[in-house]
Amino acid sequence: MTGTTGNSAPRRSEATRTAILAAARERFAADGYERATIRAIAKDARIDPSMVMRYYGSKEGLFAAAVTLDLRLPQVGGLPREEVGQALVSHFLDLWEENEELTAMLRVGVTNQSGAERMQEVFRDQLLPVARQACPDPEQAPARAALCAAQLLGLALTRYVLRLGPTVALRRQEIVAWLGPTVQRYLTAPHPA
Amino acid sequence: MTGTTGNSAPRRSEATRTAILAAARERFAADGYERATIRAIAKDARIDPSMVMRYYGSKEGLFAAAVTLDLRLPQVGGLPREEVGQALVSHFLDLWEENEELTAMLRVGVTNQSGAERMQEVFRDQLLPVARQACPDPEQAPARAALCAAQLLGLALTRYVLRLGPTVALRRQEIVAWLGPTVQRYLTAPHPA
DNA sequence: GTCTATAATTCGATAGAC
C-alpha cells in the first residue's frame, strides 16, 4: 500500500501485524474465544501484548480482523446438475483441512455473540447464493441452504472440533461418497412433503 | 434415599443441591463453560457461591454432576426397517426441545476438554449400539453412527446454538421429512464406494 | 448447613518512558 520506495517512515509494523493475525487465528481455532488470551497470542507472535491492543484496539477487534472468511465456493451454475453435491462436499473438505479460520469461527461462534453473527453473515452472503443457483424453486433456497449447512457444519463439528473417533477415521473418499448425494438431494430434490 | 421418616438429621440440603444443578444446566447451556461462572449459577439458585464448592468440589465437578446425559434412544430392533431414520430424527428433535442438557453439552464440548470427552462417551455408549442394531454389517456400525452424528449434531448446532435464521424457521415436520431419509440411508444403505 | 472474608490468579486495557 505505502509502496516499497521511500523510507521516510518505513513501516516495519506490517510484519508484526501479520504475525499477530496468524497467531490469533491459531489460538482462536484451538481454544475458542474466552481461553484465547491476548497475552498468549502475543507470546506466540513474539511481541508485546500491548502491541495487540495498539493495532486492533480490543480483543473483539482482533477477532474481527483475524477471522474474515471467504469460502470461495465454486460456481455451481456451470456444473452438471448431478455433480453439485459432490463438488460442494469436496470443496468444503479442502477448506477445513487447509484453513484454520473455519475452525476458529466455529469454536468462537458457539460461545460468543460476535462469532455467531459472523457465521450468520457467511451463511447469508456465501452459501445462500449457491443454493439459489442450484435450487429449482428460488423461494425454497433458504430452507435448502439451511439443510446443507446442517450437514456440512455437523461434519466439521464432529470431525475437526469434537474429533469423534469414527468420524476422524473416515477417509475423504468415503465422506464425499456418503455426503455428496445428501447435499445433492437437499439442493435439487423436490420438496418431500 | 435417607427416607422420609426420622428427623434426627433432616437433610434440607437435597433441595439446595437440586436447585444448584438446575441453575448450572441453564447457565452452561446458555453461556458455555468459561462464561458460566459459579457466582452466576449460585445467584440463580439463590444460595451462596461457596455452597457450590462445598457440594461439588470444583467447577469441573459441578459440570460432571449437572450434565449426565441419557438420550433414551428407541429400540430400533422392533421397528420396520424403513421407519428407523424418521424415528431417530423425531426422537432427537423431542430431546433437544425439552432438555437443555444437550445444549449445555454441545456448547461446553466445543471449548472444554471434559465436555468433548463427555460427548464421545455419549456417542460410544448410546448412538453406536443403535447403529449396530440397524446396520446390515456390524463392522460398519462406527462409520454409520459417525455419519448420523454429523447430520444430527449439525442440525442441533445450526438450529439451537448458532440459530441460523432459515434453520430456526424450518418446521418440525419438514426436518423429519428431509433428514429422516438421510439418517435412514446412513444406517441401512449399502456402502456407496 | 450457611455465610463472610479473603487469598491467589488471571484477564483486558491504559499510561507513559524510550
Added chain:
DNA sequence: GTCTATCGAATTATAGAC
C-alpha cells in the same frame, strides 16, 4: 514503533465464624 509497569475487575477456591 516497541516495551515496562500497572490498574481495576473478575475469577476459582479456601479458611473459618456462626
